[in-house]
Amino acid sequence: MSNYLDGNAAAGALSELFAVDLTAAIAQCNGCGHTTVFAESRVYVDAPGTVARCAGCDTVLLRVVTTPNDTYLDLRGLTYLRVPNS
Amino acid sequence: MSWQVATVADVRQETETARTIVLDVPDWPGHLAGQHLDVRLTAEDGYRASRSYSIASAWANSHSSTIELTVEQVPGGEVSPYLVEVLKVGDPLEIRGPVGGWFVWKPEQEGPVQLIGGGSGVVPLRAMLRAHAVAGTTPVRLLYSVRRPESVIYVSDLKELAASDAVDVRLVYTREAPAGEPRVGRIDADLIEQYALKPEDGATTYVCGPTPFVETVANLLVAAGHDPARVRTERFGPTGGPR
Numbered sequence: 563m564s565n566y567l568d569g570n571a572a573a574g575a576l577s578e579l580f581a582v583d584l585t586a587a588i589a590q591c592n593g594c595g596h597t598t599v600f601a602e603s604r605v606y607v608d609a610p611g612t613v614a615r616c617a618g619c620d621t622v623l624l625r626v627v628t629t630p631n632d633t634y635l636d637l638r639g640l641t642y643l644r645v646p647n648s
Numbered sequence: 649m650s651w652q653v654a655t656v657a658d659v660r661q662e663t664e665t666a667r668t669i670v671l672d673v674p675d676w677p678g679h680l681a682g683q684h685l686d687v688r689l690t691a692e693d694g695y696r697a698s699r700s701y702s703i704a705s706a707w708a709n710s711h712s713s714t715i716e717l718t719v720e721q722v723p724g725g726e727v728s729p730y731l732v733e734v735l736k737v738g739d740p741l742e743i744r745g746p747v748g749g750w751f752v753w754k755p756e757q758e759g760p761v762q763l764i765g766g767g768s769g770v771v772p773l774r775a776m777l778r779a780h781a782v783a784g785t786t787p788v789r790l791l792y793s794v795r796r797p798e799s800v801i802y803v804s805d806l807k808e809l810a811a812s813d814a815v816d817v818r819l820v821y822t823r824e825a826p827a828g829e830p831r832v833g834r835i836d837a838d839l840i841e842q843y844a845l846k847p848e849d850g851a852t853t854y855v856c857g858p859t860p861f862v863e864t865v866a867n868l869l870v871a872a873g874h875d876p877a878r879v880r881t882e883r884f885g886p887t888g889g890p891r
Contacts (some may be wrong), residue, residue, distance in 0.1 A: 566859065568883045571700050573747035574686035577649040583749035601750035602881070 565608065566615070569601035575612050575626045579635055588644040593621030600643070615639075649744055651688060656739045657714060662801045666720040666768055667732050668704060671741060673715060678707045681779035682752035682772045682854065682882075685717070685745025689727055697726040702771040702856070702882070703746060706778035718801060720768035751854065751882040755783035759850040764835070764865050766793045766857025772882065773856060774802055777809050789816040791843055793835050793861065796824035818843045840868050847873040852880065859883040 569585050576584045585601040596618030603614045603623055611627030616639065623639035658670035681703075688698040705716035721732040735741065753761060753776040761780065763773040770792050780788050794800050800819065810817035820839065825832045845851040853874060855865045862883045869879050 566883070568881065570684065570748045570751055570882050571884075573684070573749075574649075574698070574700055574744050577744070577747050583747070585747075585751075586749040599750055601748075 566604040566606050569599070569603045569605055569614060571605045571607055572612050572614055572624070572626065575628070579626070579633065582645050582648070584643065584645070586645075589623060590641040590644075591616040591618060591621055591623060592639050592641045594619035595641075649747070651742050651744045653740045654743045656735055656737050656741060658737060659735070662718060663799055665732065666718055666801055668716050668718045669731060669735065669741075670714060670716050671743070673713055673743065676707075676713045676715060677746070678710065679703055679715070679746035680749070680752040680754060681706050681775040683746040683748045683775075684772070685715075685743050685747060687717075687727060687731065688742040688744070689730060690742070698744075699727040700747070702775070704771045704774050706775050706782060718768065718771045718774075720801075751856070751880050753779060753852075753854065755779060757852065758786070759852055760787040760845055761789070762845045762851045762853040763788065763790045764793075764844070764853065764855045764857075765790070766835075766861035766865075767795075767799070768801060769855075769857030769861065769882070769884070770801055771856075773854060774805065776854065777815060780814065781809060781812065784814065786814075787816070787845075788814055789818070789843070789845055791818050791820060791835065791839075793820040793822060793857070795822050797821070797826045835865055835868070837868055837872065840865075840872050844869070844872075847875065850878075852878050854880050854882075856882040857884070 573585045587600050589600040590597040596616055604617055606613045614624040621639045625636040627634040654671040654673040657672040660668040662668055684700050684702045686698050686700050690696045701717045703715055704718040719728050719731045722728045765773045806817055809815045821832050822834050855862050862881045866879055866881050870876050
């Protein structure tokens with residue numbers, strides 16, 4: 563599947579869940595250890611939700627799915643997110 | 649951050665398929681050049697679709713509540729045909745933003761700026777050019793790839809900016825060039841060598857366009873010796889995405 567956007571496309575969905583901008587955060591992939599700014603990940607918005615995959619190994623880093631009542635956030639593919647202290 | 653309702657203050661046709669929507673957003677907190685916002689449409693049956701669009705305007709000042717989006721119509725798209733063909737002055741539009749903190753240019757940023765856009769990928773770059781015109785002192789170059797002369801978004805605006813000493817604008821035509829322009833073709837290594845700032849210039853490069861365009865250009869830049877950490881990218885695909 564080559565129809566992906568980048569981490570910037572997930573900025574809005576993530577802004578509902580986090581107080582800081584995550585697209586500029588440094589993210590480490592739990593699959594291959596690839597460490598880069600989250601904006602460089604591959605984001606798919608065709609799914610019923612938003613899925614971000616590692617640009618290095620395609621591991622699912624993060625998923626956000628919003629239903630009428632709740633939002634599901636799955637962060638299993640991330641070892642860590644590093645954000646600067648403000 | 650939650651959704652809020654903006655009002656369409658004006659619309660401007662930019663090309664056959666792209667138009668600029670001027671939005672009045674009460675209590676707009678301001679934005680950085682390169683940020684975007686999400687637009688959400690809700691159908692009568694409750695079905696919702698949202699897409700992210702780059703903000704085309706620089707933020708003028710703390711009293712301003714006006715922002716601009718430029719939307720290119722995606723054939724078969726869920727959101728863009730409505731924004732380009734149906735939405736009219738006075739209509740409400742649900743938005744969320746500004747969002748995104750990576751693909752941004754800040755006036756205090758050091759070093760020259762290289763902007764490379766493909767098609768409607770010029771939209772966030774235009775916001776950067778506008779912000780730079782107000783507050784920037786470093787050199788800026790824009791390399792803008794379009795299919796044909798009629799596809800150029802912001803023609804008069806770019807001409808005006810190009811007239812300033814600080815900005816260098818180079819158009820690249822991939823299908824059909826205007827009279828007097830012999831080159832027709834995509835951005836390649838030679839063109840990067842000839843028109844882009846060099847790695848030793850210490851430039852930060854912003855590349856925005858369709859995913860294959862961005863991948864190609866980013867690879868060319870890295871192959872030419874540019875530090876990948878100074879090449880910032882924003883991709884969009886046929887489903888919508890930042891533009």
